[in-house]
Amino acid sequence: MLIISRALLDAAMTHAQQQHPLEACGVMPGRQGTDRPSRWVPMVNHAGSQTFFQFEPREQLRVWREMDAQQEEPVVIYHSHTASDAYPSRADIDFANEPHTHYLILSTASGCEYPVRSYRIANGQVIEESLRIVDVDTRAA
Amino acid sequence: MPVFVSVPTLLRSYTQDSKRVQAQGTTVREVVDDLERRYPGIRSRLMDVQQLHRFVNLYLNDEDIRFLDNLDTVVADRDELTILPAVAGGAR
Known part of the structure; x- marks a missing residue:
């Protein structure tokens, strides 16, 4: 399960909508081992x-x-699908290369029923996971 | 002449989970060959016979080796070689 704050998710979704119809992408680092993203880093889509x-x-x-220096890892890697x-x-x-990462896909296609979904992807296997959106960041300090 | 190599998560199964290892060589190609001797199987994850895989980036210190002399780039003692697989994908 991915637990993510509404603020981070909203930031990524806004990014995806702003880039539409181009695909948007980014990463949400979090402290190693915590499995909780703590900040949002929009990335340039080089393609x-x-x-x-x-x-x-x-x-x-x-x-x-930067993540390495701060003992962080890419807890979430996200990108958008703009027509699917x-x-x-x-x-x-094929490209998923971080076995510990939650792969978040945001659809900006009109009429998409479930626009936010999260997956684990490793060795060609896809496992969808549940997503819990929290309003307040309740992480222990 | 050791070079320090930063290993991405995906390839740490070859390096007994080490994220930073040492290797020897006078060019990037020789360093990769030496990595293969130390960690069999790792080379094919980086390159085919002649060239680097398209979606693998190798940085010597801060420079992408594709903008230097690619696999023939000369390395110096204590240089840092960073392996970074591209993050990519998309709907197509």
Whole structure:
């Protein structure tokens, strides 16, 4: 299960809507081992595409180093699907390379019934997980 | 002449969970060859026979090796080589 604050989710959804019809992408780091995202980092979609995303490599290097220095990990990696459901595509499965990450997919397609869904993806296997949205960040200090 | 190599999560199964390992070589290609000797199987996750996989990025210190001399880039003692698989995907 992914537990995420409404503020983080809203930030990602707004990002996705602003980028529409291009795919938006980003990462939510959290302290290693806590499994709770604590901040939101929108990333440049290097592909600039309606059907593909790729983190801009130099930006990714900078953000990954930053996470490393702060004992964080990419708890959530998100991207949007702008004309289809929030379900992993073949490319999403092939490229998933963080076994501990929650892969969040946001659909900005009109009429999408479930626009926010979360998955674990590893070794070609997709497991959908439940999503709990919390209004107040109740993490222990 | 050791080079320090930063290993991404996905490849730590090859390095007994180490996130930073040492390897030897005078070029990036030789460092990758040495990694393969130490951690068999890791090379094919980075490159095919001739070149780096398209969605794997290798940084020597802060420079993408594709903008240097690619696998022939010369490395110096105590350089930092960072392996970073691209984060990518999308609806297509």
